[in-house]
Amino acid sequence: MISTKESYLDRLSKKRVDLYINGERIENFMEHYNIKPIIDSIGLTYELANKDEYKDLAVAQSQFINEPINRFLHIYTEKEDLIKRFKLARLMSSRLSTCNYRCVGCDILNSLYATTYDMDESLSTNYHERLKNYIKYVQSNDLSVSGALTDVKGDRSKKPHQQDDMYLKLVDKRDDGIVVRGAKICQSGALVADETVVMPTIALKEEDKVYAISFAIESGNENVIYVLQNNPYEAKKRETPDWESGNPYGDRGTFLVIFNDVFVPWDRVFMCEEYQFAGLLVSNFSNIHRYVGSGCKAGFADTIIGASKLMSEYNGTANASHIIDKIINTVKGSEACYACGLAAGYESVQTKSGVWLPNALYANISKTLGLPALNNAIVNLADITGGVCITAPSKRDLENPEIGHYIEHYLKGSDVATTQDRMKLIKFVEYWVSGPHLGGAVHGGGSPSTPDIFIKRLANIDEKKNLVKELLGI
Numbered sequence: 001m002i003s004t005k006e007s008y009l010d011r012l013s014k015k016r017v018d019l020y021i022n023g024e025r026i027e028n029f030m031e032h033y034n035i036k037p038i039i040d041s042i043g044l045t046y047e048l049a050n051k052d053e054y055k056d057l058a059v060a061q062s063q064f065i066n067e068p069i070n071r072f073l074h075i076y077t078e079k080e081d082l083i084k085r086f087k088l089a090r091l092m093s094s095r096l097s098t099c100n101y102r103c104v105g106c107d108i109l110n111s112l113y114a115t116t117y118d119m120d121e122s123l124s125t126n127y128h129e130r131l132k133n134y135i136k137y138v139q140s141n142d143l144s145v146s147g148a149l150t151d152v153k154g155d156r157s158k159k160p161h162q163q164d165d166m167y168l169k170l171v172d173k174r175d176d177g178i179v180v181r182g183a184k185i186c187q188s189g190a191l192v193a194d195e196t197v198v199m200p201t202i203a204l205k206e207e208d209k210v211y212a213i214s215f216a217i218e219s220g221n222e223n224v225i226y227v228l229q230n231n232p233y234e235a236k237k238r239e240t241p242d243w244e245s246g247n248p249y250g251d252r253g254t255f256l257v258i259f260n261d262v263f264v265p266w267d268r269v270f271m272c273e274e275y276q277f278a279g280l281l282v283s284n285f286s287n288i289h290r291y292v293g294s295g296c297k298a299g300f301a302d303t304i305i306g307a308s309k310l311m312s313e314y315n316g317t318a319n320a321s322h323i324i325d326k327i328i329n330t331v332k333g334s335e336a337c338y339a340c341g342l343a344a345g346y347e348s349v350q351t352k353s354g355v356w357l358p359n360a361l362y363a364n365i366s367k368t369l370g371l372p373a374l375n376n377a378i379v380n381l382a383d384i385t386g387g388v389c390i391t392a393p394s395k396r397d398l399e400n401p402e403i404g405h406y407i408e409h410y411l412k413g414s415d416v417a418t419t420q421d422r423m424k425l426i427k428f429v430e431y432w433v434s435g436p437h438l439g440g441a442v443h444g445g446g447s448p449s450t451p452d453i454f455i456k457r458l459a460n461i462d463e464k465k466n467l468v469k470e471l472l473g474i
């Protein structure tokens with residue numbers, strides 16, 4: 001079914017969550033200035049699915065419940081599904097200029113779909129059917145799903161079993177379900193989504209089989225504690241209402257999620273000690289997420305390109321050749337990343353489960369193109385804006401009766417914009433230049449060296465060597 005932002009808000013308002021922000025336990029989380037923008041971002045995923053002009057990308061036809069559903073809950077059993085999912089990522093990022101918080105959940109569901117099928121075939125387990133039932137449940141209720149794989153990890157040189165709960169682990173297996181303990185970090189959206197699907201973060205060996213767990217919980221589960229990220233600069237800015245914070249949809253909202261002996265019933269468990277399949281699940285997820293991430297980066301770049309052009313007009317520099325070149329330079333980086341991602345979709349392969357997975361080589365290369373493209377886009381935006389991209393006074397200064405007229409006068413640019421509009425745009429630039437997205441592009445979908453591991457494995461360098469030998473008769 002396709003539901004609405006209002007139903008989503010209604011469901012959220014009934015949750016009793018254990019949430020901490022900046023050292024304080026938060027009761028009325030829905031209205032908190034650091035949480036509301038995350039809610040509004042997820043809300044837009046519902047709003048677009050209800051608008052005719054976005055339905056082609058935002059809505060899909062479920063193969064399980066035979067109804068239209070939000071594409072963020074869809075399983076890609078047609079190649080075209082995978083491509084529309086990619087285009088949806090760009091659409092969402094270009095409308096929000098921040099995260100939509102539903103990508104990781106969607107990508108885990110699809111990677112689980114492929115992996116549980118192989119697992120059942122090889123180990124005679126019954127996870128795939130269970131997962132399908134869970135997918136039917138979230139689709140039938142149009143629930144938003146976030147995703148959690150990143151463990152806190154502790155000492156990276158040690159394996160999970162060599163440390164104390166630094167990877168989420170199974171502590172009890174009961175007749176009715178399992179009990180898990182540990183923590184996941186950097187979780188985009190987490191408690192603000194209806195549900196969270198959880199999976200391991202690395203490939204595992206037998207000695208680490210208790211860490212090979214995957215399951216779904218309702219966000220706000222009673223033994224789960226959520227701690228919101230607290231980047232002081234960003235959090236402080238949010239206290240100032242309206243346009244001062246740069247983006248009405250806020251900055252990236254991520255959480256540390258602490259699982260304090262959480263019970264999960266069997267019908268929500270999709271992996272329990274099958275360590276042999278943790279690596280496959282992680283690589284299926286990584287390939288999908290890096291693929292989708294390139295669409296996302298292109299959407300971010302769309303807003304940066306738009307801001308660059310508008311700022312050049314507000315500053316009176318729109319006709320300068322070096323300014324035009326910089327904007328074109330941003331376009332080239334962004335579209336190269338997008339095109340490589342799109343190629344991964346068109347060259348996708350169907351797995352035995354029926355789900356289509358992107359071409360792994362192109363998906364990983366697109367991730368490596370996305371980071372420099374976004375970095376370069378932000379540098380160009382800062383360049384075009386001028387130093388004021390990080391040195392502007394505040395909205396409150398503009399509104400102050402004693403100094404407001406000075407700000408009004410001295411922050412004015414060309415005649416095409418009012419001082420207030422120019423300052424709004426400056427704050428948006430400030431959000432990009434000093435905000436959290438560059439860190440997100442560095443680590444989202446895995447740190448920069450991880451795609452290189454896949455690329456080395458997939459690039460068939462020896463085949464190319466043999467081509468030359470054959471050509472030269474060696």
Ligand SMILES: Cc1cc2nc3c(=O)[nH]c(=O)nc-3n(C[C@H](O)[C@H](O)[C@H](O)COP(=O)(O)OP(=O)(O)OC[C@H]3O[C@@H](n4cnc5c(N)ncnc54)[C@H](O)[C@@H]3O)c2cc1C
Nearest residue numbers: 104147148149150156186187188439440443445446447449
């Ligand atoms: C904005 C943002 C949003 C995110 N959203 C989500 C989300 O919704 N869900 C989710 O699950 N995750 C999310 N992540 C987490 C992201 O996937 C991780 O940050 C990423 O996988 C890197 O893991 P890490 O942060 O633990 O860094 P690390 O793995 O510690 O990496 C740090 C550095 O150490 C190196 N390194 C790590 N281990 C080793 C080792 N054993 N030997 C040698 N070098 C090593 C890495 O190559 C890297 O250079 C998000 C991250 C960000 C920044």
